[in-house]
Amino acid sequence: MKKALALVLALTMIFALAACGGSSKSDANTVTIGVFEPASGDNGAGGKQETLGVQYANSVQPTVEIGGKTYNVVVKYVDNESSNDKAPSAAAELVNAGCSIVLGSYGSGVSIAGGPTFEAAGIPAVGITCTNPQVTEGNTYYFRICFLDPFQGTVLANYAYNELGVTKAYCLNKLGDDYSGGLVKYFIDAFEGLGGECVHEEFPDGNSDFTSYVANAKAADCGVFFSPVSTEAAQLIIDQVVAQGASFPLLAGDTWDSNVILQAAKGKDVQVTVTTFYPEGADASFDSSIKAWINGNSTNLANNGGDDTVAAVTAMGYDAYFFALAAMQKAGSTEPAKVMDALWSTEINGVTGPIALDQTNGDAIRNTAFVKQADTATGTWIALDPVTVG
């Protein structure tokens, strides 16, 4: 009895191994693009929206002509679970799948954690919305198509100081989180440079009690609450700000440009302003066709948070896919090394604006950030004037 059981277990394992071997064999006429995004954890909601952009782009253009040969594009998705510990193994999964290029991730921390894996395998990665400078610094295999935090922090600080007219800001970030920690640091640098004053606090991982942080901001008489944290924490912060009847506006970076925030703020007496990559309505034909695509499938609708608001990260995901195709066409090959050489000089005109990379770190040359404010009555974003620096 026991021997039979052992035999069955052993056979199962052998079959499982055989299955692994089989799946990594790639067809001559396909090219694999890896998508390195969180589908669970703190940044699951945002990661899913970014992935939607790639999925939509793939449905629009499922084939690509490289060097006179038509390839089917296979998109391989992995979940990095928003966790810096899980990121390297998720990255390794993409490497094993034989990707020619990798897109992602939402969240700078996982991108920084997964970067060395791509570098070691010689596969180029293109960050879609990871804004921390450290993602591409010192890693020649990591590129990115979005603006950076020093820029975003400066824009936000200028907005708070000049537009809102406040001189004291409360800054809150998650302890050990590369994205929010970095952005808060650049915000403080810029805000204090303008002559303002900042109160800076951090909350630990797994915290859901924001009462005291909001109370601290109130007690310190801060004019604005700057907290570019994950959307999960954002819901709780908005809730708590409303519960305590605080009058200061909330300010955040690109992560808060999500319908999760709109739903949390809807019908409440609170002012939420964010900087972002793409304002809905900037490209009407793109908006209407992606809305139709999202509404046509209940899974897509659920992944987009239950409505058809076009998140900036979705538009960025869409652009990233075409940027990757353009790079491969320019390289005339699906070989990662050649794609990487071509990336430096790839340029496209995306829905989020023209994309070209600088020659130092492979960061996007962008100098415009869009500013949006939540309309709490209707649950939509109102576009304010975009800010251009430099």
Place this chain on the structure above:
Amino acid sequence: MSFLQNSLPYILAGISVGGQYALIAIGYTMVYGILRLINFAHGDVFMAAGMFMVFLSASLPLGAAVPLVLVLTVLLGFMIERVAYKPLRSAPRMSVMISAIGVSYLLQNCALYFTGGLAKVYPQLPWLSDTVTIFGAVTKRVTLITPILTLILVIGLSLFIKYTKVGMAMRAVSKDFETARLMGIKVNSVISSTFIIGSLLAAVGSLLYFTNYASVTPTSGGMPGLKCFVAAVFGGIGSIPGAVIGAFIIGICENIIKGLGWTTFSDAFTFALLIVILLVKPTGLFGEKATDKV
């Protein structure tokens, strides 16, 4: 007055979160008292109660959803005991503990599957979610209700344990498992009722907790669960008043520390406290001295 106005929000938050911790900590302490088992799945039962509410309130009116959440959570606690712990009654204690950890991860991953890994917004409970102002501090009404409700439940529980037959049986089983069994006490049904009470309180705790912090994720049970366990150890594991007082102390200290500006260390404090208590008073505040039975 201004001192009161400045510090009141922190104290209120502390008392409120302390009450919620207390309701969960009772579950830890009662199960430990009777089975000598640290039920690691308890924090996840608390999370599951939150998830039940999120999904039920989507299709049912709140008046029906709330009782149903309580019933489902109790059922979950009961099932966990029957399926994962009861068959291991005569196994070494370590096996039951591992089984508890297994249940904990099972619940988390089931929640991950059903939610797709995204945070769910907890429904607003009318009246409880309303905003009230006391001495210039603005907060939700649930903050005020929590400590009162907690005290009522704890007093009710103490009376139950003191004066009812099941309560008496519980005390007997926790004193001496084997002898109680020899005296004809149905040990299994006593253990089941312990899990039922613990899960019921966890469900009430989750209603209060998530009304205040309205977002449920698969790992929502993790941190509160750990802190409540610390509270139970702090008060002397096995002692109900100990768990309640421990929970209030942890909740209040945590928020005062955040109020003092040491936000970074608020969690570190909780666990440092655990270590200090264990060093100075290994049995906790109200813990019974372990007497070796010969």
